[in-house]
Amino acid sequence: MADVTDITTGTLNGTGYFDKFMTAMNVQIDSQFSAGRIQSKDAATVYLGALQIALTEAIKYVSVVEQVAASQAKTTSQTDLFNQQSFSEQAKIVDVVNGHTVAGEIGAKKAVQQAQAKGYSQDAVAKASKVILDGWSIAKAQSPTTVPNPAYFESATMNTLLADLKVKANS
Numbered sequence: 001m002a003d004v005t006d007i008t009t010g011t012l013n014g015t016g017y018f019d020k021f022m023t024a025m026n027v028q029i030d031s032q033f034s035a036g037r038i039q040s041k042d043a044a045t046v047y048l049g050a051l052q053i054a055l056t057e058a059i060k061y062v063s064v065v066e067q068v069a070a071s072q073a074k075t076t077s078q079t080d081l082f083n084q085q086s087f088s089e090q091a092k093i094v095d096v097v098n099g100h101t102v103a104g105e106i107g108a109k110k111a112v113q114q115a116q117a118k119g120y121s122q123d124a125v126a127k128a129s130k131v132i133l134d135g136w137s138i139a140k141a142q143s144p145t146t147v148p149n150p151a152y153f154e155s156a157t158m159n160t161l162l163a164d165l166k167v168k169a170n171s
Contacts (some may be wrong), residue, residue, distance in 0.1 A: 002062045007055075018058035110139040125165045134160060 008016035013023070029046055033036045038046055090097045091106040102110060 002066055006062045006065075007058045017060065018055055021054035021058055024052055048140065073091050121168070125168050129162060129165050 004018055008014055008018040011019070013019070029038065029043075029050060032046075033043060033056045087097050088106065095102055095110070101107070
């Protein structure tokens with residue numbers, strides 16, 4: 001918020017906007033008076049007019065400066081919010097955002113989803129293994145002394161198939 005010292009410091013060579021405007025206007029009034037364009041009888045009227053304009057414009061200028069500062073702060077805030085939303089959206093699809101590993105709620109959700117995907121894969125392999133073993137058991141039960149047909153029920157083939165399924169379940 002503006003302070004009165006933004007407008008004037010109350011000295012002839014002050015640093016407020018009114019002080020600076022008056023310094024410039026005094027130079028202009030003096031030059032016009034020296035050139036004879038302003039008469040002595042008109043000097044007070046000209047000076048009061050300049051003073052009123054300088055004070056009005058100094059107050060307006062301070063108001064504009066505050067509005068610009070507020071607008072910049074709002075823009076910065078909106079940019080920060082946009083960046084945060086952008087990072088949050090990226091975190092949904094990648095594991096590293098802005099040089100940081102995704103953590104927090106989104107990181108936890110991703111970890112759960114990855115564990116679920118692995119669990120579904122392992123479940124599918126377990127079910128496939130069960131189907132194969134059930135088929136082998138049924139074939140063996142019907143003819144315990146012979147190797148069941150088709151060939152994938154042979155022991156070597158069964159061991160290879162189950163080993164492949166075990167690898168897939170752990171990947």
